[in-house]
Amino acid sequence: MEFIDQLGCRVVLQRDKPVHDHVLVIATYQGRFVLTHQKERGIEFPGGKREAHESTIEAAGRELFEETGGRTSSLKYITTYTVHADTPFTKDVFTAVISSFEPRDHYYETYGPVIVDRLDEVERALRSRLLDDDCINYIVSEVI
Incomplete structure (x- = not known):
């Protein structure tokens, strides 16, 4: 499946190996979306780069914890998408149900967790463009 981003x-969405x-x-807690307020891009889903020693599922758990303080034992790979920009990049997408939060002194490059019932509750001025991306919204609609 293909999309054009903003x-x-x-953007090519495909089921691939993670x-x-x-x-x-794409994380939830008690049925609500768990987002993070990234300092440069705004409010978006948690995520980031895999470290050399990690699997992608380990990276997803680490990024979720670093950016939100959320703990989960239910990470599940759902899809992969590739953005064909000047420098193409590919992301593995996971779902997670957060069981608890641990307070943190810092959340690395974010201001910490933002919990909402619906994605459209996030104020337009604070939204990362990822929240308005057709591919991301398609993924959310298929898994939630």
């Missing part, structure tokens, strides 16, 4: 780049260098986590 920057005009082709072996790529970037991860995105």
Whole structure:
């Protein structure tokens, strides 16, 4: 399945093996979406880069905890998407149900968790463009 993102780049969604260098986590807690407020991009789903020693599922769990303080034992790979930009990149997408939160002194490159019932509750001025991305919204609609 293909989409065009807000920057005009082709985005290809496919079921692949979760072996790529970037991860995105669609997380929920008590039926609500768990997002993070990334300091530069705004409010979005947690995610980031896989470390050399990690599997993508380990990276997804680590990024979720670093950016939200959320703990889960239910990470599940659902799909992969590739953005064909000047420098293409591929993200493995996981779902997670958070069982608990641990308070943190810092959340690395984020301001910490943002919990909402619906994605459209996030104020437009604070939204990362990821929350308005057709591919991401398609993934969310298919898994939630």
